[in-house]
Amino acid sequence: xxxxxxxxxxxxxxxxxxxxxxxxxxxxxxxxxxxxxxxxxxxxxxxxxxxxxxxxxxxxxxxxxxxxxxxxxxxxxxxxxxxxxxxxxxxxxxxxxxxxxxxxxxxxxxxxxxxxxxxxxxxxxxxxxxxxxxxxxxxxxxxxxxxxxxxxxxxxxxxxxxxxxxxxxxxxxxxxxxxxxxxxxxxxxxxxxxxxxxxxxxxxxxxxxxxxxxxxxxxxxxxxxxxxxxxxxxxxxxxxxxxxxxxxxxxxxxxxxxxxxxxxxxxxxxxxxxxxxxxxxxxxxxxxxxxxxxxxxxxxxxxxxxxxxxxxxxxxxxxxxxxxxxxxxxxxxxxxxxxxxxxxxxxxxxxxxxxxxxxxxxxxxxxxxxxxxxxxxxxxxxxxxxxxxxxxxxxxxxxxxxxxxxxxxxxxxxxxxxxxxxxxxxxxxxxxxxxxxxxxxxxxxxxxxxxxxxxxxxxxxxxxxxxxxxxxxxxxxxxxxxxxxxxxxxxxxxxxxxxxxxxxxxxxxxxxxxxxxxxxxxxxxxxxxxxxxxxxxxxxxxxxxxxxxxxxxxxxxxxxxxxxxxxxxxxxxxxxxxxxxxxxxxxxxxxxxxxxxxxxxxxxxxxxxxxxxxxxxxxxxxxxxxxxxxxxxxxxxxxxxxxxxxxxxxxxxxxxxxxxxxxxxxxxxxxxxxxxxxxxxxxxxxxxxxxxxxxxxxxxxx
Numbered sequence: 001x002x003x004x005x006x007x008x009x010x011x012x013x014x015x016x017x018x019x020x021x022x023x024x025x026x027x028x029x030x031x032x033x034x035x036x037x038x039x040x041x042x043x044x045x046x047x048x049x050x051x052x053x054x055x056x057x058x059x060x061x062x063x064x065x066x067x068x069x070x071x072x073x074x075x076x077x078x079x080x081x082x083x084x085x086x087x088x089x090x091x092x093x094x095x096x097x098x099x100x101x102x103x104x105x106x107x108x109x110x111x112x113x114x115x116x117x118x119x120x121x122x123x124x125x126x127x128x129x130x131x132x133x134x135x136x137x138x139x140x141x142x143x144x145x146x147x148x149x150x151x152x153x154x155x156x157x158x159x160x161x162x163x164x165x166x167x168x169x170x171x172x173x174x175x176x177x178x179x180x181x182x183x184x185x186x187x188x189x190x191x192x193x194x195x196x197x198x199x200x201x202x203x204x205x206x207x208x209x210x211x212x213x214x215x216x217x218x219x220x221x222x223x224x225x226x227x228x229x230x231x232x233x234x235x236x237x238x239x240x241x242x243x244x245x246x247x248x249x250x251x252x253x254x255x256x257x258x259x260x261x262x263x264x265x266x267x268x269x270x271x272x273x274x275x276x277x278x279x280x281x282x283x284x285x286x287x288x289x290x291x292x293x294x295x296x297x298x299x300x301x302x303x304x305x306x307x308x309x310x311x312x313x314x315x316x317x318x319x320x321x322x323x324x325x326x327x328x329x330x331x332x333x334x335x336x337x338x339x340x341x342x343x344x345x346x347x348x349x350x351x352x353x354x355x356x357x358x359x360x361x362x363x364x365x366x367x368x369x370x371x372x373x374x375x376x377x378x379x380x381x382x383x384x385x386x387x388x389x390x391x392x393x394x395x396x397x398x399x400x401x402x403x404x405x406x407x408x409x410x411x412x413x414x415x416x417x418x419x420x421x422x423x424x425x426x427x428x429x430x431x432x433x434x435x436x437x438x439x440x441x442x443x444x445x446x447x448x449x450x451x452x453x454x455x456x457x458x459x460x461x462x463x464x465x466x467x468x469x470x471x472x473x474x475x476x477x478x479x480x481x482x483x484x485x486x487x488x489x490x491x492x493x494x495x496x497x498x499x500x501x502x503x504x505x506x507x508x509x510x511x512x513x514x515x516x517x518x519x520x521x522x523x524x525x526x527x528x529x530x531x532x533x534x535x536x537x538x539x540x541x542x543x544x545x546x547x548x549x550x551x552x553x554x555x556x557x558x559x560x561x562x563x564x565x566x567x568x569x570x571x572x573x574x575x576x577x578x579x580x581x582x583x584x585x586x587x588x589x590x591x592x593x594x595x596x597x598x599x600x601x602x603x604x605x606x607x608x609x610x611x612x613x614x615x616x617x618x619x620x621x622x623x624x625x626x627x628x629x630x631x632x633x634x635x636x637x638x639x640x641x642x643x644x645x646x647x648x649x650x651x652x653x654x655x656x657x658x659x660x661x662x663x664x665x666x667x668x669x670x671x672x673x674x675x676x677x678x679x680x681x682x683x684x685x686x687x688x689x690x691x692x693x694x695x696x697x698x699x700x701x702x
Contacts (some may be wrong), residue, residue: 068286376459
């Protein structure tokens with residue numbers, strides 16, 4: 001009974017803290033005869049180190065954690081080389097423990113080349129929809145591999161009917177002797193990774209000066225410290241054009257500057273400010289890869305990046321919840337709080353990153369300089385990358401729609417049709433914690449500032465629904481050739497979205513020196529605005545809320561139009577004869593001929609799609625064979641069955657090379673193009689042929 005009282009006391013304190021009635025929590029603890037639970041101890045930066053903590057040892061094999069972002073609570077051997085592990089929930093072993101167990105990240109040491117093991121992870125949050133869409137974990141062998149790649153071979157997931165948790169099983173064959181092999185839920189980006197990258201940029205660009213190349217003004221400072229003493233970084237990126245004589249004022253009490261000799265950034269009175277933030281939810285790693293691409297683009301010598309620095313001051317908070325990231329949490333901070341529901345009245349001590357960011361945004365708004373704010377996230381159930389906006393009316397609604405639509409014209413991986421601008425999405429509550437989105441950054445900052453361009457970006461962990469066929473940039477001959485099958489996300493694709501966020505901002509203000517708009521069927525920002533006005537009735541609610549699959553498909557076809565000009569159909573040839581200029585295509589076994597002209601990522605996806613259908617055992621009811629990715633056929637709610645996803649086996653660093661090839665084909669390749677599906681027919685709304693959708697491959701059932 002005393003243990004139950006202790007647990008009840010801790011849980012009530014947590015709930016009361018969420019309502020900012022902490023005195024009541026202390027009083028309740030006193031009434032129950034229990035001492036109040038203090039917040040985590042504040043540690044210095046030097047105490048937060050990367051380490052090695054063995055979790056389980058079996059002969060030469062050792063499962064370990066102890067490094068930044070790692071998470072694995074326990075492991076046991078079932079038989080032979082079969083091991084079962086379990087990740088720790090957020091805030092495990094504290095009164096603030098939560099049920100979030102989606103994120104996991106650990107290493108295995110001591111394997112020999114050719115040795116095979118099977119790992120089953122249990123007690124995971126039930127993400128059946130994500131895994132039914134072909135999601136696979138990632139791994140990296142150190143030091144032989146520099147990048148994470150997706151697990152090759154079988155990935156099996158299982159959830160008993162009605163259960164809230166699931167099991168995930170995968171196989172791995174060691175490729176090198178005695179190396180540390182790291183396994184993770186998805187491509188990691190830790191607090192240590194951020195610190196190393198920022199140190200590199202700071203060495204290159206700070207103190208702000210005119211380098212020999214691009215004119216870059218870069219200032220790194222500490223916005224605030226987290227509960228456990230980690231820095232919440234604030235970056236200022238612009239150039240020296242229009243620099244003022246005075247430094248920026250402090251935007252909130254106690255905004256520390258770690259080095260006393262370092263001054264705050266200078267003011268730029270003639271420039272407007274743009275604010276981006278990320279990783280308020282620590283397990284949403286795609287947000288950091290998008291942010292990484294955004295920052296690398298801003299700090300490059302690209303003419304579009306130079307124009308962005310000429311006209312804007314970028315205020316960037318790349319990691320809002322460093323404690324959660326470093327501790328291997330999925331959604332919360334060390335007190336079990338969802339920090340993206342605290343913007344209404346953030347506590348300056350226990351929710352200091354949110355308090356400081358809100359003060360920064362309000363200060364920028366008070367100076368009438370804030371042009372746009374976007375908070376970067378990741379999504380586990382809805383495919384693609386898309387935005388949430390606020391439910392505005394009239395001209396403000398059209399103004400708000402312009403930016404996400406422009407992002408879809410500047411990145412092949414952004415799905416405008418997946419965006420949600422409904423009022424319901426501003427008021428909905430989380431299923432697990434019951435907290436309303438009214439406390440999120442997007443909604444609360446709009447309520448307090450009236451900022452029209454206030455967004456949340458969501459990027460799926462795994463894949464997308466479509467790939468945009470972009471209009472050509474200035475200097476290109478035509479829109480890029482695209483594959484007919486949406487590839488799996490890799491970090492380079494997320495980074496491309498980050499670049500698109502910047503170039504879309506330039507288009508929004510008519511400042512893009514290499515705009516795609518003049519080469520599009522929209523021709524100008526006003527033309528795009530007119531198109532949005534004609535189709536605004538499709539955007540007041542999510543496309544998925546429309547009645548009937550036919551209506552949803554028609555709406556998606558219209559909204560996914562990226563203005564790429566139509567291309568002429570290929571010349572008609574007599575049956576049985578081949579043009580002399582067109583040599584015969586030799587298609588790989590199991591893949592259609594059209595794969596010859598597709599990026600490697602898309603070819604791999606086609607190979608997976610063309611594999612035989614899985615065979616089902618009558619006795620077990622389990623799907624055990626075949627390489628499949630049939631997310632469009634399996635419902636996310638289907639439980640009680642084990643399903644297998646087999647992926648092509650990559651070589652070290654293959655994901656990165658495939659991504660580079662895919663990006664080049666999607667954004668740079670000019671020349672003769674094959675028309676997109678629906679480009680020369682009805683059913684495309686005002687403009688046809690914007691997106692190539694998945695089709696049946698080599699007789700396989702799509």
